[in-house]
Amino acid sequence: MSIRDERYEKGMDILRQIRGEQGIDQVQRFQNIHPAFEEMMMSFGYGEIWSRTELDHKQRALITLSSLVTQGIPEALRFHVHTAIHVGVTPKEILELVLHCAAYAGFPKSVAAFPVILEVFEEIGVDVEW
Known part of the structure; x- marks a missing residue:
């Protein structure tokens, strides 16, 4: 699994923790509009930012x-x-x-x-x- 895939999966896990499946569904609707944007939101926004422990x-x-x-x-x-x-x-x-x-x-x-x-x-x- 690439680092990019790991960050994406980590983002999915974090979003699931903080919002549940409804949050996943709402963010993943961007896959149909702009897949790269959805990947960036998940990987960076949730996989990098929301996953920090500070x-x-x-x-x-x-x-x-x-x-x-x-x-x-x-x-x-x-x-x-x-x-x-x-x-x-x-x-x-x-x-x-x-x-x-x-x-x-x-x-x-x-x-x-x-x-x-x-x-x-x-x-x-x-x-x-x-």
Whole structure:
């Protein structure tokens, strides 16, 4: 097995851990669009980055959510809210993260993130009480 194949398989294992089979299905849909892109996401994004041990999966999920909120990328945010919940981030932690981002990235980006996050919470049956 080549190093490239090993990184890809490692990426598949990591994605399966942090998101389950649903995550695998969503990422692999890119095979039909652009196979090299899907391979790069799996090998680098998950096989190289998410597999590092200096941060745990919960920490990486929080960092990823912060980045996506501050960039204003709703579709990726949706995917990674599911991931965050899967690795143990609580709904209250996610909402607090969005509030925190408002101070550094601006209220419009946080305001835009809330409907996406609340929609995911509704999909998975999460009620948040303050």
